[in-house]
Amino acid sequence: VAKDDGLLALTKKLRRLARLDDADEQTISDLSCSLERVRANRHLIIEGTQPTDCCLLIQGFACRYKMSPSGARQIVSFHVPGDILDLQHLYLACADHYVQTITPAIVAWIPKVQLRNISQQRPAISEALWKDALIDASIFREWVLNVGRRDAKSRIAHMLCEFVVRCQSAGLGSPLEIRLPLTQDQIADATGLTAAHVNRTMQTLLAEGVLTGGGRSYRVKSWRRLRSAAGFHQAYLHADAA
Amino acid sequence: VAKDDGLLALTKKLRRLARLDDADEQTISDLSCSLERVRANRHLIIEGTQPTDCCLLIQGFACRYKMSPSGARQIVSFHVPGDILDLQHLYLACADHYVQTITPAIVAWIPKVQLRNISQQRPAISEALWKDALIDASIFREWVLNVGRRDAKSRIAHMLCEFVVRCQSAGLGSPLEIRLPLTQDQIADATGLTAAHVNRTMQTLLAEGVLTGGGRSYRVKSWRRLRSAAGFHQAYLHADAA
DNA sequence: CGAAACTTTGAGGTGACTCAAGTGACGTGG
DNA sequence: CCACGTCACTTGAGTCACCTCAAAGTTTCG
Numbered sequence: 001v002a003k004d005d006g007l008l009a010l011t012k013k014l015r016r017l018a019r020l021d022d023a024d025e026q027t028i029s030d031l032s033c034s035l036e037r038v039r040a041n042r043h044l045i046i047e048g049t050q051p052t053d054c055c056l057l058i059q060g061f062a063c064r065y066k067m068s069p070s071g072a073r074q075i076v077s078f079h080v081p082g083d084i085l086d087l088q089h090l091y092l093a094c095a096d097h098y099v100q101t102i103t104p105a106i107v108a109w110i111p112k113v114q115l116r117n118i119s120q121q122r123p124a125i126s127e128a129l130w131k132d133a134l135i136d137a138s139i140f141r142e143w144v145l146n147v148g149r150r151d152a153k154s155r156i157a158h159m160l161c162e163f164v165v166r167c168q169s170a171g172l173g174s175p176l177e178i179r180l181p182l183t184q185d186q187i188a189d190a191t192g193l194t195a196a197h198v199n200r201t202m203q204t205l206l207a208e209g210v211l212t213g214g215g216r217s218y219r220v221k222s223w224r225r226l227r228s229a230a231g232f233h234q235a236y237l238h239a240d241a242a
Numbered sequence: 243v244a245k246d247d248g249l250l251a252l253t254k255k256l257r258r259l260a261r262l263d264d265a266d267e268q269t270i271s272d273l274s275c276s277l278e279r280v281r282a283n284r285h286l287i288i289e290g291t292q293p294t295d296c297c298l299l300i301q302g303f304a305c306r307y308k309m310s311p312s313g314a315r316q317i318v319s320f321h322v323p324g325d326i327l328d329l330q331h332l333y334l335a336c337a338d339h340y341v342q343t344i345t346p347a348i349v350a351w352i353p354k355v356q357l358r359n360i361s362q363q364r365p366a367i368s369e370a371l372w373k374d375a376l377i378d379a380s381i382f383r384e385w386v387l388n389v390g391r392r393d394a395k396s397r398i399a400h401m402l403c404e405f406v407v408r409c410q411s412a413g414l415g416s417p418l419e420i421r422l423p424l425t426q427d428q429i430a431d432a433t434g435l436t437a438a439h440v441n442r443t444m445q446t447l448l449a450e451g452v453l454t455g456g457g458r459s460y461r462v463k464s465w466r467r468l469r470s471a472a473g474f475h476q477a478y479l480h481a482d483a484a
Numbered sequence: 485c486g487a488a489a490c491t492t493t494g495a496g497g498t499g500a501c502t503c504a505a506g507t508g509a510c511g512t513g514g
Numbered sequence: 515c516c517a518c519g520t521c522a523c524t525t526g527a528g529t530c531a532c533c534t535c536a537a538a539g540t541t542t543c544g
Contacts, residue, residue, distance in 0.1 A: 048477075066383060066384070066386075068387060068473060069473035070392075070473065072392075073391070074386060074390045074391045076383045076386045076387065087376070088379070088380070090372065090376075091372040091483075092376050092380070092483060094477065096383070096384075096477055096478040097383060120365050123362050126362065126368075130375075131334060133372075133375060133376065134329070134330055134332075134375065135334070137330070137378060138330070138334070140379060140382035140386060141306075141308060141338070141339060142308070144308075144382060145308045145310060145316040145318065147386055147434065148434030149312075149314040149315070149434060150314075151500095192389065192391060193500075193501090194500075195523085196502085196524085199523065199524060200525090201500095203524090214523095215508085215509085231310060233311070235336065235338055238334050241333075241334060425491090426491065435533090436532075436533060436534080438491095438493085439531085439533070441492060441493085456491095458490075458541070485544105486544095487544090488542085488544095489541085489543095490541070491538105491541085492537100492539070492540090493538080493539095494535105494536090494537090494538105495535095495536095497533080497534075498531105498532090498534095500529105500530095501528100501529080501530075501531085502530095504525100504526090504527095505525085506526105507522105507524070507525095508521105508523075508524090509522080510519100510521085510522100511519090512518090512519085513518090514515105514517085514518100
């Protein structure tokens with residue numbers, strides 16, 4: 001049963017990216033796969049190691065980050081349920097970054113050899129995996145822009161917009177309802193700011209009626225204002241890829 | 243003859259990423275391909291369009307960039323001869339960024355349908371294309387870190403390190419000999435700084451004996467010092483991917 | 485040769501940082 | 515069920531890295 005849950009999540013994910021036929025779905029359900037329940041703040045991928053299995057996030061949230069030699073941390077992406085966490089290692093041996101849960105989570109492990117094999121046998125699956133990897137890359141590019149060329153307010157707003165949209169398309173409820181599973185430290189590491197400045201900036205977003213709440217639970221008050229504060233356009237997420 | 247030059251460059255590129263057999267190379271040489279000579283500062287890919295051909299950079303340099311809604315430009319990668327410029331559009335229809343030459347260049351155009359087909363027929367070619375795309379993504383991640391968490395000096399130094407290493411592995415001569423084909427404006431747009439500040443920072447790199455030259459032609463004086471100013475570790479380039 | 489593009493320099497401003505102290509929420513164990 | 519430790523949030527004062535704007539050199543190229 002556990003196994004099937006993992007492969008079902010994978011099927012759902014790939015269906016959003018390409019048109020799978022029965023044979024494709026059958027092939028997926030023949031994969032091996034082991035579920036694991038993981039606490040918050042546990043590493044799923046560690047820089048310098050050579051993962052043999054591919055990790056799929058079933059429940060909970062995770063982030064991908066790198067460390068600078070001076071010890072500063074930079075989060076390079078967030079992940080929501082349904083995300084494949086390391087297509088990277090299907091073809092590259094050595095991990096060049098960390099992936100860590102940020103909430104309690106459930107993940108599925110699939111041997112990367114098997115995934116590589118089915119991708120060679122089934123064109124539709126290959127297409128879906130390609131799209132997923134290319135969308136990831138597109139998101140990284142947007143983050144370079146975000147961190148490089150936006151000021152603190154729009155930078156944070158943009159990160160929130162992306163988070164909300166991705167939660168939504170992962171089927172996690174309406175944007176206005178989302179309670180951020182992120183600490184201000186994590187927001188700081190994702191935006192290239194400091195926690196203190198994130199705190200002050202969140203307060204101006206409150207004051208401007210973009211967000212409500214405060215403390216450890218913010219909600220989006222006005223999606224329109226959030227979008228416009230961010231200058232957010234979701235073309236880069238390629239949600240229409242299928 | 244023109245056609246062959248393009249496909250030869252592609253073969254060389256893919257050979258660096260996976261072990262190709264004769265059949266693989268034969269398949270590549272059957273592709274259609276048209277060469278084009280392009281001036282500096284011409285667009286090869288335009289945001290919002292749907293490219294039908296895949297662009298390969300044969301000679302010269304190019305950069306990939308995005309615009310923020312407020313009109314600021316962020317370069318997200320540089321490209322050297324041999325680079326495939328838009329694996330992106332093999333599986334995603336719509337361009338989410340621009341690619342522009344930064345020197346006079348020669349590029350080859352290959353129909354993306356054909357490339358997609360041979361990737362499905364020849365596992366080794368598929369593997370090479372995958373690796374290329376995944377390495378690109380890895381570079382984007384490193385840039386997020388660079389722009390998000392390094393100060394101006396190490397940020398510029400890091401960008402230079404990467405540029406030098408990639409030129410080298412493209413067979414463009416020793417690092418000490420490379421003359422930067424970049425304006426300070428472009429360096430600024432790549433690092434998330436302003437041209438004025440880039441200028442001042444380059445001067446401190448001169449003063450510290452990291453670079454020599456000045457004006458529009460810098461050279462690396464001490465590769466060791468440049469590396470250490472940058473905190474540069476090239477694992478993320480996955481040069482050993484083959 | 486002249487215009488355009490790039491580099492250089494200066495003076496003044498500011499967004500975000502640093503460091504430090506204090507507050508509040510939560511979970512855990514006695 | 516309260517005491518305590520931890521972790522995250524909040525706030526303030528002072529500082530600095532980098533920005534803005536502007537003008538003057540310099541190189542490039544058509």
